[in-house]
Amino acid sequence: MTTSPALPRPTPAELDLLQVLWPLGSATARQVHEDIIKERPDVTYATVLRLMQIMHAKGLLIRDESERSHVYAPAQAQDALQTNLLKDLMQRAFAGSAKALVLAALKSGISKKERDEIEQLLKDEDEQ
Structure with a gap:
């Protein structure tokens, strides 16, 4: 490996x-x-x-x-670097748990507009 x-x-x-x-x-x-x-x-x-x-x-x-x-x-596209940083943060601060990272982000306070966008994203994902 x-x-x-x-x-x-x-x-x-x-x-x-x-x-x-x-x-x-x-x-x-x-x-x-x-x-x-x-x-x-x-x-x-x-x-x-x-x-x-x-x-x-x-x-x-x-x-x-x-x-x-x-x-x-x-050297890296924005989304690629952000994904790598997020994976690193998830490993270091949340023991590899995406759920724990998302819950922490949601608890930190999001706007109504952001909440609506997240709900729409999840709804779209379910429909696929």
Whole structure:
């Protein structure tokens, strides 16, 4: 049985950067910085560039070096990374129980709209 290498787990700052980069698909550090400063004007270009370089070294980003300004892209699609993080959380905090994880999430408080969406999702699943 071969085990695949552990995927890197992004820090909160790295996840914030990925949230900006996923919709863009790929971008230069300058483009990412311009997007980030809309919400956080205190973040410098140098900070964004350094974080992207670290994320590339960790395997969270891929980098195209063919142009003068390097273009970065997420190494994993958003849903794939979120699924891996969720599986990791489920194993570490909920002894592998999806039910316990979902119940904890539901107890933490959800809006009426979110509850309706969940009920519709479950109803659709039952009908298949």
